[in-house]
Amino acid sequence: MKRYLLHRRTAVVVIVAFTIICCIALFIPQRDAYSVDAYRMWTEQNGVMAPFAAFLQLDTIFTSYMFFALVAISWIAVSFSVWNGLKLFRKKNQRNDAALIPRKDHLIFSFPVVSDGLADAAARVGRQFGFTRFIQKENGYQLFRNIPGRYGSTILHAGFVLLIAAALGTYMFQKKGFIQLIERDTFFGWQTEMLSEEHGIFADRFVPDILLSLDTFTPEYYPSGSVKALSSSVLSARQGDAPVRGIVAVNHPLVVDGVSIYQTTSFGYAVGLVLEQSGDAVQSYFCLDAADSLHTIFAGSSDYPSTEFDIEMEYRNGVLPQLYVVIRKNGSIVSSGSLRRGEFLNVGDGRLSFVDARQWTGFILTENPFVAVAFVSFALILAGIVMLYLFPYGTIDLRLQTDDAGTTVTVEGYAEREKGMFRIEYDDFVKELFVEKGVHRARTELVED
Amino acid sequence: MKKESIVQELNWLKIEAVLHWTSVAVYIVSTVLYAHSAMFKKKRSAVRALYCAVVGLVPHSAALIGRWIVQGHGPYMSRYEVISSDVWVTLVLFIVLAFRWERIKPAGMIILPVSLLLMAFGLLTDPGMHDLPPSLRSIWLVMHITFAKLAAGAIICSFGLAMVYLLRERGVSFSFFARFPSQDVIDEYSYKFAGFGLIFWTINIAAGSIWAEYSWGRFWGWDPIETWSLITWLMYGLFAHLRLFWKWNGVRSAWMLTAAFILSLFTIFILPFIAQSLHTEYFIQ
Numbered sequence: 001m002k003r004y005l006l007h008r009r010t011a012v013v014v015i016v017a018f019t020i021i022c023c024i025a026l027f028i029p030q031r032d033a034y035s036v037d038a039y040r041m042w043t044e045q046n047g048v049m050a051p052f053a054a055f056l057q058l059d060t061i062f063t064s065y066m067f068f069a070l071v072a073i074s075w076i077a078v079s080f081s082v083w084n085g086l087k088l089f090r091k092k093n094q095r096n097d098a099a100l101i102p103r104k105d106h107l108i109f110s111f112p113v114v115s116d117g118l119a120d121a122a123a124r125v126g127r128q129f130g131f132t133r134f135i136q137k138e139n140g141y142q143l144f145r146n147i148p149g150r151y152g153s154t155i156l157h158a159g160f161v162l163l164i165a166a167a168l169g170t171y172m173f174q175k176k177g178f179i180q181l182i183e184r185d186t187f188f189g190w191q192t193e194m195l196s197e198e199h200g201i202f203a204d205r206f207v208p209d210i211l212l213s214l215d216t217f218t219p220e221y222y223p224s225g226s227v228k229a230l231s232s233s234v235l236s237a238r239q240g241d242a243p244v245r246g247i248v249a250v251n252h253p254l255v256v257d258g259v260s261i262y263q264t265t266s267f268g269y270a271v272g273l274v275l276e277q278s279g280d281a282v283q284s285y286f287c288l289d290a291a292d293s294l295h296t297i298f299a300g301s302s303d304y305p306s307t308e309f310d311i312e313m314e315y316r317n318g319v320l321p322q323l324y325v326v327i328r329k330n331g332s333i334v335s336s337g338s339l340r341r342g343e344f345l346n347v348g349d350g351r352l353s354f355v356d357a358r359q360w361t362g363f364i365l366t367e368n369p370f371v372a373v374a375f376v377s378f379a380l381i382l383a384g385i386v387m388l389y390l391f392p393y394g395t396i397d398l399r400l401q402t403d404d405a406g407t408t409v410t411v412e413g414y415a416e417r418e419k420g421m422f423r424i425e426y427d428d429f430v431k432e433l434f435v436e437k438g439v440h441r442a443r444t445e446l447v448e449d
Numbered sequence: 450m451k452k453e454s455i456v457q458e459l460n461w462l463k464i465e466a467v468l469h470w471t472s473v474a475v476y477i478v479s480t481v482l483y484a485h486s487a488m489f490k491k492k493r494s495a496v497r498a499l500y501c502a503v504v505g506l507v508p509h510s511a512a513l514i515g516r517w518i519v520q521g522h523g524p525y526m527s528r529y530e531v532i533s534s535d536v537w538v539t540l541v542l543f544i545v546l547a548f549r550w551e552r553i554k555p556a557g558m559i560i561l562p563v564s565l566l567l568m569a570f571g572l573l574t575d576p577g578m579h580d581l582p583p584s585l586r587s588i589w590l591v592m593h594i595t596f597a598k599l600a601a602g603a604i605i606c607s608f609g610l611a612m613v614y615l616l617r618e619r620g621v622s623f624s625f626f627a628r629f630p631s632q633d634v635i636d637e638y639s640y641k642f643a644g645f646g647l648i649f650w651t652i653n654i655a656a657g658s659i660w661a662e663y664s665w666g667r668f669w670g671w672d673p674i675e676t677w678s679l680i681t682w683l684m685y686g687l688f689a690h691l692r693l694f695w696k697w698n699g700v701r702s703a704w705m706l707t708a709a710f711i712l713s714l715f716t717i718f719i720l721p722f723i724a725q726s727l728h729t730e731y732f733i734q
Contacts, residue, residue: 008694015687022680026673062671167669176666222580223454230583250583251663262666265583366666374668378655385651388689389644417693418641420633 085154156384532571
């Protein structure tokens with residue numbers, strides 16, 4: 001089993017399988033994707049294919065059994081690879097050959113030489129070519145370049161192990177919710193329902209143990225009128241603690257007791273209305289959305305709580321803010337008019353007062369301890385790839401053989417990658433060594449892979 | 450919108466068009482010099498071609514820097530500026546490395562015309578400027594875009610060298626090909642550029658994930674752009690495995706890089722403008 005998981009072919013098969021799954025997701029709209037309309041249109045237009053795709057989980061492919069099976073196989077295989085890499089690392093560090101041993105797959109060149117000063121010459125020439133580490137052996141010398149480059153693959157795969165763990169952890173345990181707050185309104189996480197909430201398959205319902213109060217919401221605009229920045233001044237605290245002031249802005253979340261609070265780009269105005277009728281007064285806030293790109297008009301409609309009325313509102317923000325309302329009962333207009341703050345409109349035998357207008361905005365709350373793990377995995381993956389590509393490992397051995405005829409040095413070079421360019425560098429190294437040692441003629445013996 | 454800023458923008462667009470088309474004209478001259486070098490075996494023409502490309506970068510850089518100053522953000526909102534900046538990065542990367550590694554200078558014969566065609570295509574799109582929405586105002590976005598462009602540049606260079614390899618393999622006999630190093634060295638340079646591409650693409654994906662986490666509270670959402678970007682990254686990862694373990698050198702490597710390049714073209718230049726996704730919500734067509 002381990003042999004199959006560690007086999008090179010497995011890596012290729014896994015990568016190809018991942019690619020195929022990603023391609024399927026592009027051609028079959030996903031049910032939980034950003035564009036819900038695209039999925040609905042596709043199911044309507046593909047009456048035969050859609051149920052078949054649903055049966056095979058092709059429309060939720062990234063949470064399907066086959067995808068998780070592939071992830072599991074990948075994770076186990078990459079984990080074995082990392083374990084093997086670490087074992088090899090220990091073995092290489094423990095190996096301490098006293099003498100240089102000829103190895104296959106090396107470039108080899110021999111020439112007679114006077115051994116005096118050979119070590120200095122080899123070290124000097126080696127440094128020119130980036131071989132900065134020099135070791136003396138029983139029968140010669142060894143030069144190394146980019147030793148860390150040998151471990152790039154292990155570090156890269158270790159990053160993958162962490163990334164898959166972070167992704168699975170997020171899927172299983174992340175909690176997420178969306179809330180809407182009006183200025184000077186407070187969200188008590190332990191008792192207030194969120195507008196929407198989702199949690200991982202093994203997580204409990206998201207009930208954050210924090211309070212969040214929106215003090216002021218501040219949108220900034222470009223000269224063209226489009227939105228430039230959004231930020232909220234908030235008070236937040238864990239249950240029982242004193243609230244602390246903080247700022248939540250787009251791309252600048254606030255973290256409170258492990259709960260991350262993100263500023264969304266949804267905002268508008270909430271108008272406060274009081275409907276007085278037959279001695280009762282019903283006050284309610286209605287959140288209106290921007291109706292134009294310049295965010296000067298905010299509109300919305302709703303039924304008026306605890307009454308039989310429906311109300312349509314249009315709030316114009318400006319120097320003199322004004323609210324236009326249309327009140328209906330059973331579809332017929334009962335009353336309509338334009339109000340400034342403090343003014344009222346007669347509605348049947350009662351009246352509707354416009355008492356307040358405040359801004360509202362949305363926040364996303366999440367709880368996910370695996371984000372840090374994901375970021376660490378990115379760093380490891382990047383480090384591994386950089387080591388693999390920018391620090392190709394290479395070694396040059398100089399074996400000395402002394403007999404009656406004199407001393408012969410055999411120069412052996414080896415690189416794990418970029419063998420074609422290494423061959424050129426190796427040839428240049430040998431030529432430089434020739435020049436250093438003043439050798440004019442050589443007995444050549446070129447043996448390769 | 451204030452009248453002064455509209456007038457400023459319109460004035461700048463005129464200047465920018467002149468600068469961009471000037472750089473295109475200089476790149477054309479550079480391409481012609483490369484062709485002259487190839488056909489008449491004039492080594493000096495190849496050197497002049499490279500210096501000409503450097504000269505072309507001057508108005509090109511001025512156009513991009515000016516646009517950045519006038520609109521207040523980098524060139525990553527519209528197709529016009531995205532393509533122009535991608536070409537700029539490709540040429541800077543190639544020129545810097547060509548001065549560093551003499552042997553790849555002749556590859557400009559492929560890289561210049563490819564860049565030129567891309568740039569001309571980009572200049573025919575809408576040059577209008579657009580404000581940066583709140584979600585896109587982040588240093589991680591700048592890193593994400595920068596490394597996406599560097600990756601695109603490295604991938605284009607890798608493809609150019611792969612094309613040279615394939616043309617020589619097929620016996621296409623331009624005399625200037627003789628000035629390239631041996632086939633196995635060309636093969637390894639194309640692999641090296643692909644390696645740069647993979648490194649930059651990795652940073653691109655990581656920076657994008659970090660930005661998504663800070664912006665939307667999730668570091669990955671299987672958005673079409675994210676997914677296709679992952680597919681491109683996996684293709685280059687597959688290339689690395691095939692090369693390392695199955696010795697896919699030479700012709701197979703060159704064809705693999707060609708396929709990966711086509712895929713990356715789709716990811717970078719086509720998908721952002723056709724896919725419905727949260728990722729592309731703010732990108733203008």
